[in-house]
Amino acid sequence: MSMIISYVQWKGGVGKSTLAVLTAALMDAVLVDLEPWAGATTWWAGRDAARIWQAPGGSPILGALAKARPPKPRRGKAGRPDLIPSHEELLGLSSGDLPNTTTWAWSSSGKPTLLVSTPMGPQPLAESLGTSIKVWAKDWGRDVVIDTPGGFGPLQDAALAACDVAVLPVMLDQWSMPALRKMMETYRHISRGLVVPNRVRQRREDNNWSEIIMDPSVILKPFSLAPPVAESELIHVATRPLNSARVPGAIRAQALGQLQELVACIRGDQL
């Protein structure tokens, strides 16, 4: 059975895209890039990224919602996962001014809601996308990894509504930890969540925060602590996928080991 994994975090710059692309590659999953500025798509496509981001057909995600048909993933090469790319149209979502696609309207509960066009008429984007991704995953018959932008909005909301596992990367510092706690408090109703300490470094601040994050009262249910990902040039700086044949085997073993542990935890092998 396919699994949907969403990388979400209100705080930006914690490594959502980095971990999303690499774990999607390891899991042979379909990577869905919901980031309007196309971080994962750029990593995936390199110099062709701008062409994909501004493809004349518009956003494959919004197009799929409009037609109620699953988008067709682009085939990944050289260790990259298959991809549903981002598109510049997603930038217009927040203002709701995409012609014939989205608009803000008052919902039945009296709140302004971003609506998207579907064959069944205008629907709230978050619910519509969340439900659709589940359908797409079934259709593809594969695991799906969703990369989201930082902050709170309908795209992150949709990813959380769709997912079987929400993965919350966090840096061990004073900026990320309070944001993580507030986010966990808000999303205690989801089915399962993992907190991944990312870019952990050999320094006193990280050691101190490691002790704090391991305190049983810090991680709130249904979230649990996943194996940390230590700072690694191959994971956090490299432009190539780890399972690419062009990465020398000797130096990638340790980095791969860290990500494989994370993937095992996501799949529930270590729980």
Added chain:
Amino acid sequence: MSSAPYRPVTSGRVMKTIYIAPQLWDEFENLWLDQLKEDKKASKIELFERLLQRGLDQQRKVVSKSVEKVGEYNQEGISNVGPSQESTRANDISIQSSSEPTTKNPTSASRRQEPKTDVMNEVKTSLAAISTSSKKSQRLSPLERLKAASDPGKPAQLDTASRRLAKESE
């Protein structure tokens, strides 16, 4: 300690606040009463000043020793001096061991004979107790600080799609 007779410092005096634990205060009371019995005229304030002066002298001695060692180091190089036991011990001496004699000082033997020389230990204990209690009352642990900064007390009132869909599926 200066061997000169005690003189109250009156010029350029600056007001300071000193916290003293009750036990130490009692100790001062007894010391003062003892002195009164012996028909000495030092007041309690003078007693305090004498005590503080003694502590400052002791500190000055330690600092001057360190300065000497630094001078030696600069002149002779690290191989000749090294971390001597004396310099290491000098840091430990401080106020606590005011009664410990230094062999070169001719007045140290008589100082050892003075009554209540453990008063300085009491001062240190008293100050340590005060600082510990103030830390307990004011400083939070990192974990407590994180919780205080990030626990809103109730979930944020966000009307999320995931919450709505979760309710529907129930």
